[in-house]
Amino acid sequence: MTRRNLWIGLAVAVLAALSLTACQKAQGPQIEITDAWGRPSPKVATAGAFYMTIRNTGTEDDALIGADSDACGVVELHESFKTPEGAMGMRPVQGGKIVIPAGETVELKMGGLHIMCIDKQVDFTPGTKVRLVLHFEKSGDIPLEVEIRQPMK
Amino acid sequence: MSSGAKRGLGWALGALLLIVLGWWGWQRFRPYAFHGTVLQSAEPAPDFTLMSADGPVSLSDFRGRIVMLYFGYTFCPDVCPTTLFEVQKTMELLGEDADQVQLIMISVDPLRDTPERLKEYVQYFHPSFIGVTGSEDEIAQVATQYGIYYEKHEGTPATGYLVDHTATLTVVDRKGYVKLIFPYGTPAEDMAADLKYLIEH
Ligand SMILES: [Cu+2]
Numbered sequence: 001m002t003r004r005n006l007w008i009g010l011a012v013a014v015l016a017a018l019s020l021t022a023c024q025k026a027q028g029p030q031i032e033i034t035d036a037w038g039r040p041s042p043k044v045a046t047a048g049a050f051y052m053t054i055r056n057t058g059t060e061d062d063a064l065i066g067a068d069s070d071a072c073g074v075v076e077l078h079e080s081f082k083t084p085e086g087a088m089g090m091r092p093v094q095g096g097k098i099v100i101p102a103g104e105t106v107e108l109k110m111g112g113l114h115i116m117c118i119d120k121q122v123d124f125t126p127g128t129k130v131r132l133v134l135h136f137e138k139s140g141d142i143p144l145e146v147e148i149r150q151p152m153k
Numbered sequence: 154m155s156s157g158a159k160r161g162l163g164w165a166l167g168a169l170l171l172i173v174l175g176w177w178g179w180q181r182f183r184p185y186a187f188h189g190t191v192l193q194s195a196e197p198a199p200d201f202t203l204m205s206a207d208g209p210v211s212l213s214d215f216r217g218r219i220v221m222l223y224f225g226y227t228f229c230p231d232v233c234p235t236t237l238f239e240v241q242k243t244m245e246l247l248g249e250d251a252d253q254v255q256l257i258m259i260s261v262d263p264l265r266d267t268p269e270r271l272k273e274y275v276q277y278f279h280p281s282f283i284g285v286t287g288s289e290d291e292i293a294q295v296a297t298q299y300g301i302y303y304e305k306h307e308g309t310p311a312t313g314y315l316v317d318h319t320a321t322l323t324v325v326d327r328k329g330y331v332k333l334i335f336p337y338g339t340p341a342e343d344m345a346a347d348l349k350y351l352i353e354h
Contacts, residue, residue, distance in 0.1 A: 150238075
């Protein structure tokens with residue numbers, strides 16, 4: 001290999017690396033999770049709920065498609081809603097996912113979207129910390145630690 | 154001080170006194186505006202007897218106190234705890250007057266909610282709360298009498314069936330008449346203000 005070829009090869013490699021990082025920054029979803037918490041509940045209540053704020057600072061939509069936790073037998077994505085009769089109901093989210101559009105923030109909160117923990121395996125007493133893995137359509141798995149605490153208003 | 158200045162000061166003081174008196178009078182005598190929806194009931198609230206873990210409970214047991222009725226179920230992890238937490242805060246805001254108010258949760262899921270489950274569930278929110286249930290027919294009758302809608306619908310394999318239900322709180326006054334409805338989401342501060350007014354008048 002001549003000296004000249006080496007320089008060209010090096011330049012190409014640097015350019016490729018630069019454009020790759022530039023692409024990663026400029027495109028795709030970027031998920032940030034804040035204020036994750038779980039609601040305390042009595043032992044006798046078999047189900048619990050997690051809430052959080054999910055922000056997508058990227059340029060592409062993403063979606064929360066599921067979650068897992070050792071603290072729950074099954075984890076499902078739900079929403080509480082008002083029925084046509086004016087009653088309150090709860091159902092799995094439509095389409096099985098919560099879309100987080102690019103540049104937007106979606107709040108999972110009391111009386112609305114929530115991550116439901118069915119068949120609780122631990123006591124949901126204030127101060128307890130629970131490991132939760134969120135599955136996103138594009139961003140993949142995001143693990144986080146969620147503290148059980150009293151609701152704040 | 155010149156006599157003109159004295160006169161001016163007198164006028165100013167007089168005007169100030171009028172404003173203060175007027176404001177006091179308005180605060181003192183204006184009609185109270187309830188936050189909840191006020192109902193004018195011609196008949197006393199229908200009495201019922203349902204089962205708690207500590208024996209039968211009738212609405213008429215609480216004549217002379219204010220009763221708040223809530224229809225819900227223990228599997229409900231979002232809407233019911235949100236409301237019961239708000240009532241818990243209301244009780245804290247009422248302070249010593251809290252013993253004038255009795256919350257009774259009536260299960261709309263009598264197949265899964267036993268009196269023992271209900272007791273543990275409601276007492277988690279406040280030690281004074283009572284949970285009751287009955288046969289499916291008894292529950293249906295009480296719910297209908299209080300204009301409460303509830304309907305089972307299929308959930309997922311993990312949740313089993315879910316129950317849509319009217320999530321309001323029904324307030325029965327000390328004489329046993331339905332007086333107020335608190336819609337879902339009424340803040341504790343508003344409920345406490347209304348209940349305090351009912352306790353004092
Ligand atoms: Cu749910």
